[in-house]
Amino acid sequence: MTTQEQNFFTDSKQALEKYIQSRMLLIKLQGVEKISKLSAAMFSGLLIGILSFFVILFLSIMAAWYFGELLGSPFKGFGIICAFYILALVLVLVFRKKSVAKNHNKYSYQYFF
Numbered sequence: 001m002t003t004q005e006q007n008f009f010t011d012s013k014q015a016l017e018k019y020i021q022s023r024m025l026l027i028k029l030q031g032v033e034k035i036s037k038l039s040a041a042m043f044s045g046l047l048i049g050i051l052s053f054f055v056i057l058f059l060s061i062m063a064a065w066y067f068g069e070l071l072g073s074p075f076k077g078f079g080i081i082c083a084f085y086i087l088a089l090v091l092v093l094v095f096r097k098k099s100v101a102k103n104h105n106k107y108s109y110q111y112f113f
Contacts, residue, residue, distance in 0.1 A: 060085075 060081050068077025 064078040064081040065074065066077065067080045068074035071077060071080075
């Protein structure tokens with residue numbers, strides 16, 4: 001082999017190693033970017049969830065006191081709000097299975113294989 005051919009293979013090897021290192025760094029940076037976006041989205045979702053919980057909580061307490069004033073008994077007002085939440089829970093439990101089955105068929109695994 002001539003010196004020119006040896007230089008070509010040496011240069012090619014170095015270029016390939018540099019490419020692989022650069023590619024690995026790019027993959028790591030893309031991973032860090034995705035993780036940071038995901039963590040920011042999770043944090044903002046958690047914050048929105050907590051604030052929404054408190055809004056619903058205080059609106060429920062306010063409605064319970066209002067119904068209590070209308071009916072003359074805070075017990076009855078809080079009972080109405082409690083009954084509303086029990087009804088909402090029952091409806092969610094009843095229709096949960098239907099909606100899950102409908103979405104399962106919609107996103108079937110047959111599209112992936």
